[in-house]
Amino acid sequence: MNPLFPSPIYQKRRAQLNAAFSSGTALFLSNNESPANYPANTYHYRQDSNFLYFFGLSLPNMVGVIDFEQNRSLLFGDDFTIDDIIWMGNQPKLSDLAAHIAVDEVRPLSELASFLKNKQVHFTPPYRADNKIELARLLGKNLEELTPSIELIKRIVALRELKSPEEIVQMEEANEIGVNMHTMVMKHCKPGVAERELFGVAEGIALGMGNGTSFPIILSQNGQTLHNHDHSLILEKGRLLVMDAGAENVMNYCSDHTRTLPVSGKFSPLQKEIYETVYQANMAAIANCKPGIQHIENHRIAVTIITEGLQKIGLMKGNIEESVALGAHALFMPHGLGHQVGLDVHDMEDLGENFVGYDETIQRSKIFGWGSLRMAKTLKPGHVITVEPGIYFIPHLIDIWKNEKKFEAYINYDKVEMYRNFGGIRIEDSVLITENGHKVLGSHLPKSVTEIENILQS
Amino acid sequence: MNPLFPSPIYQKRRAQLNAAFSSGTALFLSNNESPANYPANTYHYRQDSNFLYFFGLSLPNMVGVIDFEQNRSLLFGDDFTIDDIIWMGNQPKLSDLAAHIAVDEVRPLSELASFLKNKQVHFTPPYRADNKIELARLLGKNLEELTPSIELIKRIVALRELKSPEEIVQMEEANEIGVNMHTMVMKHCKPGVAERELFGVAEGIALGMGNGTSFPIILSQNGQTLHNHDHSLILEKGRLLVMDAGAENVMNYCSDHTRTLPVSGKFSPLQKEIYETVYQANMAAIANCKPGIQHIENHRIAVTIITEGLQKIGLMKGNIEESVALGAHALFMPHGLGHQVGLDVHDMEDLGENFVGYDETIQRSKIFGWGSLRMAKTLKPGHVITVEPGIYFIPHLIDIWKNEKKFEAYINYDKVEMYRNFGGIRIEDSVLITENGHKVLGSHLPKSVTEIENILQS
Numbered sequence: 077m078n079p080l081f082p083s084p085i086y087q088k089r090r091a092q093l094n095a096a097f098s099s100g101t102a103l104f105l106s107n108n109e110s111p112a113n114y115p116a117n118t119y120h121y122r123q124d125s126n127f128l129y130f131f132g133l134s135l136p137n138m139v140g141v142i143d144f145e146q147n148r149s150l151l152f153g154d155d156f157t158i159d160d161i162i163w164m165g166n167q168p169k170l171s172d173l174a175a176h177i178a179v180d181e182v183r184p185l186s187e188l189a190s191f192l193k194n195k196q197v198h199f200t201p202p203y204r205a206d207n208k209i210e211l212a213r214l215l216g217k218n219l220e221e222l223t224p225s226i227e228l229i230k231r232i233v234a235l236r237e238l239k240s241p242e243e244i245v246q247m248e249e250a251n252e253i254g255v256n257m258h259t260m261v262m263k264h265c266k267p268g269v270a271e272r273e274l275f276g277v278a279e280g281i282a283l284g285m286g287n288g289t290s291f292p293i294i295l296s297q298n299g300q301t302l303h304n305h306d307h308s309l310i311l312e313k314g315r316l317l318v319m320d321a322g323a324e325n326v327m328n329y330c331s332d333h334t335r336t337l338p339v340s341g342k343f344s345p346l347q348k349e350i351y352e353t354v355y356q357a358n359m360a361a362i363a364n365c366k367p368g369i370q371h372i373e374n375h376r377i378a379v380t381i382i383t384e385g386l387q388k389i390g391l392m393k394g395n396i397e398e399s400v401a402l403g404a405h406a407l408f409m410p411h412g413l414g415h416q417v418g419l420d421v422h423d424m425e426d427l428g429e430n431f432v433g434y435d436e437t438i439q440r441s442k443i444f445g446w447g448s449l450r451m452a453k454t455l456k457p458g459h460v461i462t463v464e465p466g467i468y469f470i471p472h473l474i475d476i477w478k479n480e481k482k483f484e485a486y487i488n489y490d491k492v493e494m495y496r497n498f499g500g501i502r503i504e505d506s507v508l509i510t511e512n513g514h515k516v517l518g519s520h521l522p523k524s525v526t527e528i529e530n531i532l533q534s
Numbered sequence: 535m536n537p538l539f540p541s542p543i544y545q546k547r548r549a550q551l552n553a554a555f556s557s558g559t560a561l562f563l564s565n566n567e568s569p570a571n572y573p574a575n576t577y578h579y580r581q582d583s584n585f586l587y588f589f590g591l592s593l594p595n596m597v598g599v600i601d602f603e604q605n606r607s608l609l610f611g612d613d614f615t616i617d618d619i620i621w622m623g624n625q626p627k628l629s630d631l632a633a634h635i636a637v638d639e640v641r642p643l644s645e646l647a648s649f650l651k652n653k654q655v656h657f658t659p660p661y662r663a664d665n666k667i668e669l670a671r672l673l674g675k676n677l678e679e680l681t682p683s684i685e686l687i688k689r690i691v692a693l694r695e696l697k698s699p700e701e702i703v704q705m706e707e708a709n710e711i712g713v714n715m716h717t718m719v720m721k722h723c724k725p726g727v728a729e730r731e732l733f734g735v736a737e738g739i740a741l742g743m744g745n746g747t748s749f750p751i752i753l754s755q756n757g758q759t760l761h762n763h764d765h766s767l768i769l770e771k772g773r774l775l776v777m778d779a780g781a782e783n784v785m786n787y788c789s790d791h792t793r794t795l796p797v798s799g800k801f802s803p804l805q806k807e808i809y810e811t812v813y814q815a816n817m818a819a820i821a822n823c824k825p826g827i828q829h830i831e832n833h834r835i836a837v838t839i840i841t842e843g844l845q846k847i848g849l850m851k852g853n854i855e856e857s858v859a860l861g862a863h864a865l866f867m868p869h870g871l872g873h874q875v876g877l878d879v880h881d882m883e884d885l886g887e888n889f890v891g892y893d894e895t896i897q898r899s900k901i902f903g904w905g906s907l908r909m910a911k912t913l914k915p916g917h918v919i920t921v922e923p924g925i926y927f928i929p930h931l932i933d934i935w936k937n938e939k940k941f942e943a944y945i946n947y948d949k950v951e952m953y954r955n956f957g958g959i960r961i962e963d964s965v966l967i968t969e970n971g972h973k974v975l976g977s978h979l980p981k982s983v984t985e986i987e988n989i990l991q992s
Contacts, residue, residue: 110568112580113877114884115661117749119577121763122570161930162868165759203573205663209677219667276742284734291575301623305579410620419571426572472619 077168078134079327081242083178086132089235090142090149093130096231097144100196103214104130104140105207120288125419125426126200128328129236132177139188140179148180152188189214198225200232203426229427236424237416237432238458244508246329247418247460251506251518253285253323254331258521261295261319262531265337271295271307271317282323290330290421294320299336299500300468302411313340316347316499320464322421330421332462333521334504341532343525350467351501351525353385357465358503358523361413365507365514370438371461372452375413378465379405379445386467391495394486404486406445407477408469414462415450417506422450423460455509460517464504469495535626536592537785539700541636544590547693548600548607551588554689555602558654561672562588562598563665578746583877583884584658586786587694590635597646598637606638610646647672656683658690661884687885694882695874695890696916702966704787705876705918709964709976711743711781712789716979719753719777720989723795729753729765729775740781748788748879752778757794757958758926760869771798774805774957778922780879788879790920791979792962799990801983808925809959809983811843815923816961816981819871823965823972828896829919830910833871836923837863837903844925849953852944862944864903865935866927872920873908875964880908881918913967918975922962927953 080086093102104127109118123134131140131151138153151174156167174182183191192214201224202208212219239247257278264274275295282289296304297311299318311317317339322332336351338344343351357378364374383405386392391408392399399405416423416432424432433451434440441447451461474496476482478489506517522531538544551560562585567576581592589598589609596611609632614625632640641649650672659682660666670677697705715736722732733753740747754762755769757776769775775797780790794809796802801809815836822832841863844850849866850857857863874881874890882890891909892898899905909919932954934940936947964975980989 107571110570110577111661112568112577113565113583114880114882116883117879119568119570120750125571158930158934162928163759163761165756165762165764166930203569205667209663209667270742273742276738276740278738279741280734280736280738282734283737284728284731292578298623301621303621304623306623421575422572424572425574470620472616472624476616 080132080176087178090130094144094147100144100198102142102198106136106138108136108206128419150181151179152183152185154185198228200224229431233431246327250323250325250329250331254333255518255521257281257321258333258335267311267313267339269311271309275307278321287324287326290322290324300470311339315339328419330417332417332421332506334502336501342529349389354465354467354501354503357381361463367457370454375449378413390491392486399486403443403445404483408467410445412449414464417460457509457511459509462504462506466502468500469498471496538590538634545636548588552602552605558602558656560600561655561657564594564596566594586877591631608639609637610641610643612643656686658682687889691889704785708781708783708787708789712791713976713979715739715779716791716793725769725771725797727769729767733765736779745782745784748780748782758928769797773797786877788875790875790879790964792960794959800987807847812923812925812959812961815839819921825915828912833907836871848949850944857944861901861903862941866925868903870907872922875918915967915969917967920962920964924960926958927956929954
């Protein structure tokens, strides 16, 4: 059985959810085993994070129900059979599991559809096809008719986004695993090593110390490709290795770090200039993390520093404030500064990015670059957010913009051409917002030019 | 892009399939990205093996079609957008991909449904829910109306089960990765080490050298649980560690090995007796692997040796032939001797176990134990099968049989009680059937008592 918080924590979370509703029923389907190449060959099991938050159990084939009218919770499931026990070992009884999470009643799955009949059922957006089919069956609807509950989504975001002290302990643990993954890769990074080997090392640590990676590892010398899952190259002197990787601890809390390493052990002067700019953007944005600040302001700080840095190098020009507002920097940093982290590495992304990162005070921008920002709203104590500025030279994007003569007032395309094969640099930490400021989660992971060069050369 | 065989190989395979049909169309949906905890957070991509066999490409969002009447093949898909390129890097054009696998025509996915209209469409059993939904949409049917083609299934099994020389090269490569995984775990196995750490080491090697594990690793001191995916224990002196694990190489060919290790580095006399019995069963069944032999005969050889061994130890008694025929040994070995291996570790299990392991000459037994045998039919050159006998002491099963006084003529339950906490032992290799006999795939992995003790103590 997976580790759980003490049962009153789950009880309290469900009560907090219940308090926002006077009627209706919330339905939380567990994630089931997910087949890779045939039904019985399944991926590493991952429970749904909403189920984990309210019902804790990391097990498939269960449904958690909160009956708002009667203010009680139920767990629908079935006990294991003798066949299950031969193949999968002794399993706790459903009633024991229910006691661990303090639900009021246990019922067989076969009773669920009739239990839900004529009820106003709230559910979150299903993201797995098997659960879409099951939801449609349970509710007697077509797949196209499944309408998630906005009320439920908003209320869950309000609860899950503020991490409690016991959750922060778990997040710190996940970050320690992440620090271990990155440190080990730093120690093994040198010319001639295969990217795939370092990838294996990092995956092994994530699985050996926790519940595996929190998202598919990005580990590539082609760092200009933002979500690069290719690991087929051999490390070459002179190139930069971007590693964006995180772990889940055994309670499924997530970490997320990015570091960029010079394969040779030392940044070239050209690399160093760009690296220092990204580093300053990372440090300044983190320094500004505190309650009451909108995270979009931290994004603005980061992209302003990046614009200034690129101007100094001669890659950009013109009025900085205008350049930033119009998004000229997005040629070099097309993505946002960060996102929330928790039980998901993009926390609650299943509920919809705009419900997590935006609210009635701030709408998502339509400008390229700015529009990619996942978390824009005002920071509160308990938020955990990433700060991950970057500078990339994406040949395909450079060609398009250059052809369109886009932002010629702000970009020196001739100079940009000289950096065409540079690759990319990203530096990312996860930051907890505290009452008075912030804390970077996890032990310190080498980040400055000197720290990176020291560990690579040690 | 993933490595591919030369294009004539795919052309030939499709032509061989085509030759069996005079009309109709075969439809092969690629596997898509599979979400873990939100839509964009996907598991390690795994292509469908039938798609790999006929269309080679390890990419999502494609459909391969073989038009039997016109004897031509089509690939339906869409080229990447600029957004895809920013996030995922430069991608080959669909027309270039099609050239690599020698399909005759490329069309956009949007044209597929109308292309299929009024055609007799053959498809294999869908095992992913998203593809069930997509199939139903494409064919204008309800989910319940999807009827896979038995003809297509039988013809695919006939092709895929006989591995060609170039496939055997791939299988050997996968087995080398598997040997590396097991060897590294043997070297790290000692009291005080966490199961989870060894699990991480093995996973890291599989991902670092190939495409990851071929199935979820079984690595547990509770080896009596046949598919134990718990790795939460610390290795203890005196216990046995069962590791059943395999890898996929970069072309998705699979390996599958099991070894059982005494944590202390040396088998106790009790463990050694049982181990030797399983070892003899493994060796004798492998020795009998050759064309013309039914694999169920090898199963019979193995369970006969196990029955004899358990009689010598005093755990079983009575007429051996009867005991074996009735399945009394299934208290100790409830599973079958093996299965086919190829592009899936349980090769072609998506097509249905009985189509893969049985044919018109042999039906699956209804007897407990015998009925678990996945591969029973006559061996041919090119078959790759596992040989994996085991002896387990499953407390729950012992209690049930003992209560029922089941097979009291063949089982000494009093003595069995003394082994209640023994755990389990399994020894498994993958065996290629050759023209004249067989070859165990991969380099030799320590297997005898002496070999195992030597590597553990080295």
